[in-house]
Every structure is written in structure tokens, then in C-alpha cells.
Amino acid sequence: MTMQFNEETFRGDYTFRNSPAAVRRFPFPFDRDSYAYSVNIEQHPGGPKGSPFEFAFDVDEHYVAEMKDREITLAEDPMRCQSLPHMELAGWDLLELIMVSKARDYPELFKLTRDGNAWHWINKPLGIDKKFTFLDPTTLPCGPMEYITRQAQGDFALLHEREGNLWLDAGMVTSQADWSLDFDVGMNFFEWHAPVPKARKMGVFDKALKFLLAVTQEQSYRRLNWTMTVNPRLDTSPENYHKWGPEKRTITPENVGAKQFLRVELQTFWRLPRSNALAFPIRCYLCNLEDIATQPKWGRRLHRVLRDIDPDLAEYKGFAVNQKMIVEYLSQYDDGAPTSPGIFPED
């Protein structure tokens, strides 16, 4: 069956919708009824058929609309895509990784033909048919990282390894949970994570950095992270806070189920072969409370997680202001029954 792509928007009239199938495959991030920082790392790709973990780079019904939204954001603010000069090779590595993966995993949508460095790329959903020379930037309309990430859902950070640390030296960031590439570009791992509460003291970042430095080529990993967003907006950037920050105040007990979204990031980690850089794709999935509650296990669990969460985390994740209303709303779906372990829906 060919995939159907939604016509929808992530700003203005916010026509974004999840089909029932998209709700069922939503990467619900909680595997138990409470939340604390953990090193929830698994090998990637790999997961149930049809889940967003099955393939290296998930393509779903929102693909075309998300790429249009990225185009709008980039037109307004080109600094959302930056690559320091030494990162061009990592950009080619990323382009290869994404093209090869998509052509292998979605042959009905993407096709890649390679004859040495003469490459022919066909992206049917976006209507792209391009012949170019691999590793020759003059044969693409823009740099390799920008070229491929205008055709791939989610944000992308490319990390350069040196001095036993990782440096955020390139990225495409238009669907971020309130962080700025323009601010963070050139920072090392500890610098760009400085705003995260408590974690540094817990030694989380030392462990995480050690893990990342040990990621080898041919062996990639994933983890899930989450936050909450009012309205299905991809571009929740500090640059545009004035546009989306005030929307937090539009939540009422009547509309909270439809307007309050759980925002989940599927983060993956890849060692790139030629540059030895790390690619860090951050794919964003949105699902509102109404839709989450259609899966009884998720409704119960989300209620318990958000009710009992550490107040500092509620603040950091930006939903403290609406926490009471959210918990109240979700309580109608929590009958106190036990929930099964793991993230997938029951039945």
C-alpha cells in the first residue's frame, strides 16, 4: 500500500492531525507509571513492524507537511541550518546514510542509483529527481547536510569529536523543544547541556558522553525524550518564543485535550564513517491528550506520570503553568487499574 501524506499545518490554523493508525504507532515514551532521568538506550534500528523504531529513518503520514513547515522556517531564519567549514564531510556522510537507508526501507518512495560517485536520487513524495556527484558540493543546490535534511523529518545535529569531547559544529534545527542552534553551535557537550536541571550533578552527562564517544560505526542507538507543547507546533524555538510562548495561556479545561500535545523525540546516534563525526537526529512526534487517551494504558499512565513528576522537571519542560489542568483532564481516564510494563499499547 502506498503511504498517504496528510495536508496539514504546524502553525497558524494548526490543521495537523494524527490518523488512528498514527496514534497507535506513536512512540509513547513511558515504560512505567513514573518518570525519572534514565539511560534508556537501545540499539537502533529495530522494533515491531510498523513502529517508528523499525527503520533507520521513519517516514510517516506527516512527511510532506513537515518538510513544507521546515521550508517556511528556513525562509524566515536561514540560521536554523549551519555547518562550520570542517563539517562538510560529515554532511556527505549524513546524506549517504539517509539516502541509502530510505531507498532500502521505502523502495516505493525513494530510489538511489550509484555508479561510483555519480549518484541519482529520486524522492517521489517531494517530487525530486536529482543527479549529482557524491563529495562534490558544486553539484548540489546547497551543502550536503542542508540538501538531505530538507528531505528528512526531524532535526539533525552533527557532532565533531576532539579533545575527548563532542562539539555541536553543524545542524539543521527547525522542530526543536526550545533550544537554539544559532546559540549552541560550536559548543561542547557539557556547554550545550548546561540548562538541563539536576542532571550534571547526577553524573548523567559524564556517562552519556562516555557512551557516545564509544559509539562505533555499524552500531547505532536510540533513546526517547519528551516534553509538552501547546498546539501542534514544530518550531518551538527560543527565536520564536514570542509566537508560541503566549499560546500556553490559551489552555482551558474545555480545550486541553485537543490543544495540549505530548511531544516525543526519537533521538538516534550514528558514527559516521568518513568524518568520524557523530550524527544525532532528533525526530519529533506530536500527539494530543485526547488521542493518547484512546489507548487506555497510555491514558492511565500519562496521568500518573504528570501528576507525580518532580516540579523542577515540570518547569524545565515548560508545562508547569498548565499542569493542574492537564492532570485533571487525564484523571478521567485513570481508573486506578494496573498498567503493563513497556511502552506499547495493550491488545
Added chain:
Amino acid sequence: MRKLALKVTEIETLSPLVKRFRFEDPKGGALPVFSGGAHITVEMPEGETIRRNSYSLISDPYDGSGYEIAVRREDRGRGGSRFMHTQVREGDEITVSSPANLFQLDLRARKHVLLAGGIGITPFLSQLRQLGMEQKPYELHYAARSREEAAGLKLLPEAAHIHIHISEEGARMDLGAILDGQPLGTHVYTCGPDGLIKAVADQASRLGWPRTAVHSEAFTAPPPGEPFEVVVKSSGKTVTVKADQSLLEALEAAKVEIDYSCRGGACGRCQTHVTACDGRILHNDHWLSEAERAEQKTIMPCMSRFKGARLELDL
């Protein structure tokens, strides 16, 4: 760590002590490409024991048709390089890890200066191909005792920016002259004996080079030594380390789970906490600081050994 089952397709004698090996996929498939300075770990099964040594890749990093390494025979080693020289034949199957890199080029550099001593030429052979393809300015200096011993000569192209220093012929490498006057933004990379690495670091420091522009790789195969015993804390099991075995290899043979990457004391992955030590740890790694060595509270099992009554590891 992902493993690749390959076939030995070429063995060439480069010098009396050094052989070049080429490995290919038995079905002719493409191997993962890699970055200049990367290494693979080669498994060398002999009877009950599996030795694993890491070797720098010397072939074209962007060419997935095969991997090549150069192995210097160390007759006083644990037997890994001797195994490669005497037991491995063309057509044999061989298991290697996928490439990893602990000695990558810093592509921010305006210019790269590569300094090799002896068999330390190996990581530069892939790096200079990468620099060539990236069209980055570089110069390479290769020091060897004699022309006969200089295995790298057969593998290096002739070019104005590749300099050979044969000490027997009185052409010693003059670090002061090489490092002085390099343009700002130059990075220097050294691979070879510890003495050379230290001399380069000293010289660079005297000339005011930023520390972050000075890189080196010193990892070597683990040395043999006296047999000794260690106790694994979780199980209470005693593991005997034979004379020609590394502690890491002995732990692996005893099915103790332990992480590793370079197996040469450079990456820090196998660092293990010591819970009891009555004796002296013989630190042979390049990872721990002097203070950490003196404390005897941590050990790098890939390289280091022990002499004394009891060593207990937090495994």
C-alpha cells in the same frame, strides 16, 4: 562490536620484519568505508586462546573493496604478530572488527604535519589519502633507522611534501626545523615510539603551539610478562593470566564480560576498578594519569599486568 568475517587475499613482505595483509569480503561485498587513522581489531585464534590485536588501516579509507594492514613482527611480544607472520596464509578466513578511530584528523586545521617513526607510519597511510581527497595541505615526515627496515617506503607515494629521514644515512628528523615557522592553524600528529611523541610534544610546547593542535597515537600491542592471577569480585572466581596473554584476553577466555575497543591502552573503554590490591600493578597503558597509576585503584586490562599476592577486580 560488529565483526566482519573476511578472507585474506594478499600477503606481501615489505621489509624483513613487516608484512602487508589485504582482507576482502569473501562474497566480494563492499566493506564499510572509514576515516583516516582508523584501526581494526584482528582476531587470532590459536588453540584455546583468541588473541586480538588492533592495527591501523593503511588502505584508501573511501575504498570499501578491501582493508589493508601492515604488521611488524615482534618476537618478544605475546605472539599476535608472530601468528600473523607465520600462521596466516592467503585464502584464510579472518575475523576483524568494523573500523574505529582514535586518531582522526582534525579537519579544522589549515595544514597538517604528520610525523612517523618506524612502524608508526601506518595510521598516516590512510590519513594522507584522505588529506589528498579533501585537498588539504599537509607534509609528512617519516623517520626510520635504515632503508631496509623502512617498510613504509613501498607504500608512500613520491611527492615533494613527503620527506624521508633515514638515520643510518645521517638524515635524522630535525623536529625544531619542522615545527618552527609552520603557519598558524597547523596541527601536528605523531605516531611512533614514546620518545618521539614526547620530543614532539616538548618541541611544540617550546614553540608555543596550542596543546589542542598536537596529537599523537602511541597504542601498541600488549606486552607479555610473568603469569599472574586475578580475582573477579562478583563471582569470586580466580583467573590465571598466562605469560603470553593479556589480562583482557584471560578475562575474555574465562567468559567475564568486559568492554573494549582499542586493546592498546589508548581508548579507556576497558578501564576497570580495583577492589583489592596487595602488590604492584604494572601499568602499560597510555590512558591513566601518573596520579591514577600511583593510587592502584584502577587498571587497564588490555595492557597492564600485576605482580604480587592478590588483585581483585570490580567485575
